[in-house]
Amino acid sequence: MSVTSVLIVGVGGQGTLLASKLLGNALVTQGLDVKVSEVHGMSQRGGSVITYVRYGDKVHSPIVDEGEADFILSFEQLEAARYLPYLKKGGVIVTNTQQIDPMPVITGAMEYPQGLAKEIEAKGATLISIDALKLAEEAGSSKAVNVVLLGAMAKYLDIPKEVWLQTIRENVPARFVELNLKAFTLAG
Amino acid sequence: MKKLLLGNEAVARGLYEAGVHVVSSYPGTPSTEITEYAAEYNEIYTEWAPNEKVAAEAAFGASQAGGRSFCGMKHVGLNVAADPLFTASYIGVTGGFVIGVADDPGMHSSQNEQDSRHYAIASKMPMLEPSDSAECKEFTKLAYELSEQFDTPVYLRLVTRIAHSRSLVEINERQEVALKKYEKNQAKNIMLPAFARQKHPIVEQRTLDLQEYAESSAINRVELGGTGIGIICAGSAYCYAKEALGEEASYLKLGMVYPLPVKLIKDFAAKVEKLYVIEELDPIIENHCRQIGVEVIGKELFPLCGEFTQATVKAAILGQKEESLSVEAQIPPRPPALCSGCPHRGVFYILKKLGVFVSGDIGCYTLGAAAPLFAIDTNLCMGSSISALHGVNKANPEFQDKAVAVIGDSTFLHTGINSLINVAYNRSNSVSIILDNSITGMTGHQQNPATGYNIKGEPANAICLEDLCRSVGINSVVVVDPYNLEELERVLKEELAKDEPSVIITRRPCVLLKYVKPNPPLYVNKEKCKSCKACMRIGCPAISFKGGKAEIDRTLCVGCGVCVAMCKFDSIGGEA
Numbered sequence: 108m109s110v111t112s113v114l115i116v117g118v119g120g121q122g123t124l125l126a127s128k129l130l131g132n133a134l135v136t137q138g139l140d141v142k143v144s145e146v147h148g149m150s151q152r153g154g155s156v157i158t159y160v161r162y163g164d165k166v167h168s169p170i171v172d173e174g175e176a177d178f179i180l181s182f183e184q185l186e187a188a189r190y191l192p193y194l195k196k197g198g199v200i201v202t203n204t205q206q207i208d209p210m211p212v213i214t215g216a217m218e219y220p221q222g223l224a225k226e227i228e229a230k231g232a233t234l235i236s237i238d239a240l241k242l243a244e245e246a247g248s249s250k251a252v253n254v255v256l257l258g259a260m261a262k263y264l265d266i267p268k269e270v271w272l273q274t275i276r277e278n279v280p281a282r283f284v285e286l287n288l289k290a291f292t293l294a295g
Numbered sequence: 296m297k298k299l300l301l302g303n304e305a306v307a308r309g310l311y312e313a314g315v316h317v318v319s320s321y322p323g324t325p326s327t328e329i330t331e332y333a334a335e336y337n338e339i340y341t342e343w344a345p346n347e348k349v350a351a352e353a354a355f356g357a358s359q360a361g362g363r364s365f366c367g368m369k370h371v372g373l374n375v376a377a378d379p380l381f382t383a384s385y386i387g388v389t390g391g392f393v394i395g396v397a398d399d400p401g402m403h404s405s406q407n408e409q410d411s412r413h414y415a416i417a418s419k420m421p422m423l424e425p426s427d428s429a430e431c432k433e434f435t436k437l438a439y440e441l442s443e444q445f446d447t448p449v450y451l452r453l454v455t456r457i458a459h460s461r462s463l464v465e466i467n468e469r470q471e472v473a474l475k476k477y478e479k480n481q482a483k484n485i486m487l488p489a490f491a492r493q494k495h496p497i498v499e500q501r502t503l504d505l506q507e508y509a510e511s512s513a514i515n516r517v518e519l520g521g522t523g524i525g526i527i528c529a530g531s532a533y534c535y536a537k538e539a540l541g542e543e544a545s546y547l548k549l550g551m552v553y554p555l556p557v558k559l560i561k562d563f564a565a566k567v568e569k570l571y572v573i574e575e576l577d578p579i580i581e582n583h584c585r586q587i588g589v590e591v592i593g594k595e596l597f598p599l600c601g602e603f604t605q606a607t608v609k610a611a612i613l614g615q616k617e618e619s620l621s622v623e624a625q626i627p628p629r630p631p632a633l634c635s636g637c638p639h640r641g642v643f644y645i646l647k648k649l650g651v652f653v654s655g656d657i658g659c660y661t662l663g664a665a666a667p668l669f670a671i672d673t674n675l676c677m678g679s680s681i682s683a684l685h686g687v688n689k690a691n692p693e694f695q696d697k698a699v700a701v702i703g704d705s706t707f708l709h710t711g712i713n714s715l716i717n718v719a720y721n722r723s724n725s726v727s728i729i730l731d732n733s734i735t736g737m738t739g740h741q742q743n744p745a746t747g748y749n750i751k752g753e754p755a756n757a758i759c760l761e762d763l764c765r766s767v768g769i770n771s772v773v774v775v776d777p778y779n780l781e782e783l784e785r786v787l788k789e790e791l792a793k794d795e796p797s798v799i800i801t802r803r804p805c806v807l808l809k810y811v812k813p814n815p816p817l818y819v820n821k822e823k824c825k826s827c828k829a830c831m832r833i834g835c836p837a838i839s840f841k842g843g844k845a846e847i848d849r850t851l852c853v854g855c856g857v858c859v860a861m862c863k864f865d866s867i868g869g870e871a
Contacts, residue, residue, distance in 0.1 A: 222624075
């Protein structure tokens, strides 16, 4: 199988690392070669964060370049627009509708751009918008945004649902398993 | 069994499987997780040392005692550890001794982009460089064999993209290695000039022997594909080259980046038409090729700065670029910022308000330099804030009552304490602020000698920072709660006015620590809010301006109250 590239983007602290860990581990059970590249350190302090997940028969580079992503999973709307150049022609973006103001907007130096979803679609990208914060709260915690979004993207990937659920059970602390299993199915 | 492991996690697994006895490190992105994962194996004694020099010396001692030892650090940490390592090169090892160093091309979390391979050359010690997690583990184990076979410490070099990428690793059992028998041998283990003069030629011969090893080692391998393009590369660059060019090209993939082979390179060069060297940062392989008379294309096509990707290779060699979409709207950047409720925020606000010169240091609090606080004037390296301030005050005494140093608790104990000794000893009227958030924050919450816990979370000796400062000769030591802006301002003015060196400790644990229970979130009374934006001056990510009034994001707010002190109209408070 040729290589599929996924970008997971969001704001430091939103839990993108758990999403990439779950996706990576679910893919491994399918007998695929997988590489996941993460951001640690400075960029985690509320900055824009990006994680790459690539899988197929043989993956060489852990990085996804502009024009190469089959999927973008975005935890925040502005980030979906920021990383649009990474999307391959015909690729799919699954985004949270949540808006988190970056520092230049907070200080009043810039405006949070409006109508981003429309503009992204007008460029020819397939955009799936989900109020993941609301669904996460429904599942029991605003912190489960990551697993809600992963559930929304899962229907585009060829991984059996039971594998996903098992991966969640194996990678999430015991007391959060039920919450995350519920979160996974809410947008799925 | 194969598992998806982070590069750093795979190095730790390699340490475990290689039977390593002792690991001593100082945290530094992107190297930190090696030691964190190593600490999960009870068979390995693991510790956080106060700095990289101490860590390297502890690992050296463990090797002298016949154990296999390791110390891990980021590239700039290697500068700190360099002194012991250059002589450890002459002494060699008893038990295997490996130094893990992680470079940060692209400076994801660093203050410079130095290339650690220069250290291998300068200290005359071999360096291995893996391309994925499987190699991280295998090369770690190999490093111990080479260390003991060639009687040398060995570097294992990673870059961010390898250290922080996950890929599949075959898991094996630990091979217990008995401690080597210690035998007193002064000529080997004491580098007095007379002994060192005997040792230097041995080191030079060792490099030649290692070069011979590099000619035939399985980790330096040729992958023949199309012979129109030949690529010499190592580490991350191999991933990008292979991704970009696939079977179209032939590769000489080097697992050992120092010393470099000669014959292997010449033979490979003879097989291909056009030969490229692809390497991030400095032209080390390229210069070696030129030195041995092999013509290559390198830095005339590839940048010296920043991280590469497959696009870098495609653009440089094939002249190709992928098409991409983008929105017309201007996307505001999202730089990292001090967290909401960060105890450092109030300190920087007051420093900015007083208009003082701020000598900064390395940690989360470097973000005090960013908008809207812009509170830091200069920033150099770990521990430099206090010593640099001392120099500032010595050069121009007018700074004395309007300049401070800011330094975190972990950074203070790293090397800042030496700087404070200089302030006390050589008597500069300097005000040093220790931002004590009771953890090593930026690298992801590691314990340090002031937190009262060791790397395993077990209770440990806790240094009393106040007593430490007094004991080196600072008589004026004041502790303040950084959430109390009024008190903070009063103390700062007082200490700046004093005619003696002083230390202010702003003490409040990092809000991200699990044991820190947040206060209830605050809210803005929209009727009382006069839209003056005073609360926006502190740059709190939880506060924004919506519909002409301030608004607090209740999911982010931890109720620190710094914004309450900013509001003259009493419009910010608890639940209505």
